[in-house]
Amino acid sequence: MNFEIHFGYLLFLFDWLIRLAALAWIPVRSPPAAARSWLLLVGFVPLFGLPLYLLLGHPWLATQRRQRQALASQLIRDRQASLAMLRWTPAAHGLTSDIARLAERLGDFMPVHGNTVELLDDYATSIDALVADIDAAREEVHLLYYLMFDDVVGRAVCEALQRASGRGVRCRLLLDAVGAKSGLRAFAGPLGNAGVDVRAMLAGGLRWRSLSRMDLRNHRKLALIDRRIGYVGSQNLADAGFVPGHPNRELVARVRGPVLRQIAALFASDWLIETGERLEIGDFPGGEAGRTPAQMLPSGPAYPFENARNLVVALVQRARRRVVLVTPYFVPDDMTLGALRVAALSGIDVQLVLSMSNNQTLTRWAQRSYYDELLRAGVRIALYRPHFLHAKHLSVDDEVALIGSINLDIRSFALNAEAGLLCFDAEVVARLRRIEADYLADARQLELHEWRRRPRWHRSLEGMARLADSLM
Incomplete structure (x- = not known):
């Protein structure tokens, strides 16, 4: 009986020590809104809330990944100094000037003129265009996607990459380790055997603790083909109905022009962060492809701001x-x-x-x-x-x-x-x-x-x- 009483007192004391430690610690490490949510959870269930906070409480990245992001950003800034002739300069005051300046200071990319932007609103049309562009590639194909499923779309893209690699095209595929788990399981082997360089981003499993908070994900959807065509948007490499009962409607921008250099730099940045390998951006076709000023904005936990x-x-x-x-x-x-x-x-x-x-x-x-x-x-x-x-x-x-x-x-x-x-x-x-x-x-x-x-x-x-x- 005495043991049970003492154990009860110890458990009561331990619960309150966790609550008090959380009150002193969590607000320092998390934004106010997030801190309130975590403190509420820890307050109700301390023995469950504290371990969950240690796993998911704040978006930390390993020092190596942050250093590689800083290096990639510096390389982007250094390279853009030699591309000043591409810079688009909006009117001195107003919406476009303010936004372009802010985006450049946040994400390192300057606004560039001379682009064309095609908006693809039909799911099948967008996938067909991507596959056709891969089939027309002669030099290199770079794909970076959050999801790739083992379905009709995933197989179509996989087969296009295999055909391209067979023609001597240098193909690289970056996929989120969790979002594209089924695609990696189904296609990494066949693609690797065909000469496609396939890498998983933010790998899960037993490796996550040494790399980053376990639920951080690379949610980007980007494609760059022969440095002449790029894709940016919301669409993954999966069939529209990959979630049963929720067929997706998407929007993708198919772009040409100087902004492709920024898509290439963003792919190279993620490749560097994930593999440690520095890719050469290479030369791009000269001249203007259109009249649209454009600018890429990357975002993620490796940047100092949201x-x-x-x-x-x-x-x-x-x-x-x-x-x-x-x-x-x-x-x-x-x-x-x-x-x-x-x-x-x-x-x-x-x-x-x-x-x-x-x-x-x-x-x-x-x-x-x-x-x-x-x-x-x-x-x-x-x-x-x-x-x-x-x-x-x-x-x-x-x-x-x-x-x-x-x-x-x-x-x-x-x-x-x-x-x-x-x-x-x-x-x-x-x-x-x-x-x-x-x-x-x-x-x-x-x-x-x-x-x-x-x-x-x-x-x-x-x-x-x-x-x-x-x-x-």
Whole structure:
């Protein structure tokens, strides 16, 4: 009996020591919103919450990976000094000038003129174009993707790479170790035997602890073919229906011109970070391919700032007439949420387009918790019905478009490696507006009075899910 009493006292004391240690430690190592979520979890279940925080509490990377990112960024800055003739200089003041300058300071890439940007809104058309471009390659193919599945699309890309390698084309494939697990298992062997250099990024399993926080992912979707064609967008190397019941709708930018040098540099950066091997960027075709000024923005935990979040907030804050944001996952941090509210209250037409269906249950409930306060501020929220809208893009006024892999959630802002293409071109924005109008034609616009009629138990679930926003 005495042993049981003493053990109970020790367990009680240990529980409270964990709570007090967490209170002193977690707020120093995590942003306020994340710290609140973790402290709540540790406060309720100390013996479970503390180990989980040690695993997932903050986006740390191994020193080696941070050093390689710093080296890659320095190489990018050094190389751009010799490419000053490609720089696009916007008007001294205004939206484009502010955004281009901010993006360059965040992600190291300067805005360059002379690009063409083709928007591919049809899933099959985009995959067919990628495979055709690989089949036409004569020198090299570089692919960097989050997902590659063992399905009809994965096999089509794999076979195209094998054919290209058989023609003597240098092929490299970077795949996220977790997101593309099935593709790596199915295709790494056959592709390696065909001469394709296949590497897994942010490897999981027993290796993760020496490399990074275990749930950090490389979420980018990039392709570069012969230094003449590039792809940037939301589409993975998988069939549209790879999540049963949620067929995806995507948006991909097929680009030509000087911005391809930035896509090549971004691929080379990830290759260096993952393998330690420095790739030579090589020469690119001279001359201009079009009239669109463009700029790549990389983002990820290896950068000193949350590049994607900072850019999105700046775009919303600098809008003067209209901003449209399209994302499958909407779990914003306080800064993003505040920017949307203030823009709408200032009279800006703020349109948020989300998917009515969602393949992540916790995220679906969490994002619903934001609708009431946004609708009250005047933000319009549309729920797209026909497919799972997995596209990720943003347009501001008639001046700027952002297309890429960036979701409007805390994971995408702080934990994932992402890539976005900024286009400073009214024509590209007009084409994007037509795609957005197509979404809206098949979407349900939420009304505040209607939304408030939802069952009370829905509100409770939404509130509980929102408490886990920093854990998603």
